[in-house]
Amino acid sequence: MKQLKKDISKAFIIYAFILSIIESMIDSVFDDFLFPHYEQNDRIGQILFVAYIVISILVFILVAYLFTKAISKRIRAEMHRQIEERNVVFANITHDLKTPITSILGFSRALTEKKLEPEKQSQLVEIIYEKSKRTSELINTMFHYSKLETEMYELRREPMDICRLTREILASQYEIIEEHGILLEVDIPEEEILYPIDKIEYSRAIANLLMNACVHNQLGSTLLVRIEREMNKKVEKLLIVVADNGVPIPDKLKDTLFDAFACGDESRSSKGGSGMGLAISKSIVKKHGGNLKLVEEYQSYIKAFVIEFDI
Known part of the structure; x- marks a missing residue:
């Protein structure tokens, strides 16, 4: 939507510029050639003045029509x-919710028939719980993504030490990283780097990148988390880098990598991902x-997800 607003503003400026040029040309023709030539003849002068007004109005209407057509x-x-x-999101939501709900319905029906042994019943109850938990997490993830996509949702930003906060996030996620057999390397400066952020949302973004690296790379891969400053075209940038030497991104996914459900059905089902982390x-x-x-x-890594902030 923001891009659409920019396009409309850009088109307005362009068409306003075109209109001003045409009006200037019309003024020049009438003021320099026609009006001086017939200034002694009041009747022709009046006709020329009316013609000038009509032409100016017609040009304005034409440019306005072309502008409206382009914007429409x-x-x-x-x-x-x-x-x-x-439609793609709804289709994937339906797909991702249908599987666990179908399982829950099937297992619930088996329990209501009361033909199973107590041990088997306990197993089904555990499965139903896990499926319900998975469904709830998926719904919450989808809700949060929808909320982020609205312009009304505002972040609660305050200046924070990005280095310290990132180290805290890594500490909270370290057990998960270790469980996936990923080797963690940290290159975060000890200096304080203040940046206005929403602590909860920033933590969620970094945690998603870390989880993405854990889920989509093989055992023994190295994961680097780095924070650095960089000068780019006289603008200082703050870079938060999450790099790994694991599996390359398939070519077919590169263009839609940051779209919802971009990882595909196989990843969502077999690896437990929602496809919405990135x-x-x-x-x-x-x-x-x-x-x-x-x-x-x-550098020496296969790929990196890089967050850029102007500071």
Whole structure:
């Protein structure tokens, strides 16, 4: 939506500039050639003045029509894109919810028939609980993503030491990283780097990147978390890097990597992912005025997810 607003503003400036040029040319023709030539003839002068007004109005109407037509086309394209995107999300929501709900219904029916042994009943109750928990987590994830995508949702930002907070996040996620057999390397400066962030949302974004590295890389992969400053075109940037030497991103996923459900059905079912981690991280970083991008072959690593903030 923000891009659409920018496009409309840009189109308005362009068409206003075109209109001013045409009006200037019309003024020049009438003022320099026609009005001086017939200034002694009042009747022709009046006709020329009326013609000048009519032509100016017609030009304005024409430019306004072309502007409206161009904007309408852009709005329709944006609406079509949003509808298509929403349809994909709804289709994936249906897919991801259907599997656990079907299992819950089937196991619940088996329990109500009371034909199972107590031990088997306990197993089914445990399965139902896990499936229900998974469904609840998925719904909460989808709700949070939808909330992030709305312009009304505002972050609770305050200046915080990004280095210290990131180290705290790593400490809270270290057990999970270790369970996945991932080797963690940390390159975070001891100096204080203040940046206005929403602590909860930033923590969620980093945790998603860490979990993505754990789930999608093989045992024994190395994960690097680095924070550094960089000068880029006279603008100082704060970079938070999450790099690994694991599995490369498939070419077919690169263009849609940060879209919701981008990881595909296989990843969501076999690896337990929702396919929304990177999409949520992207939205959180964007809400902070930053950018999250994929960098391939980052130094000695296969790939890196890099968060950029202007400071």
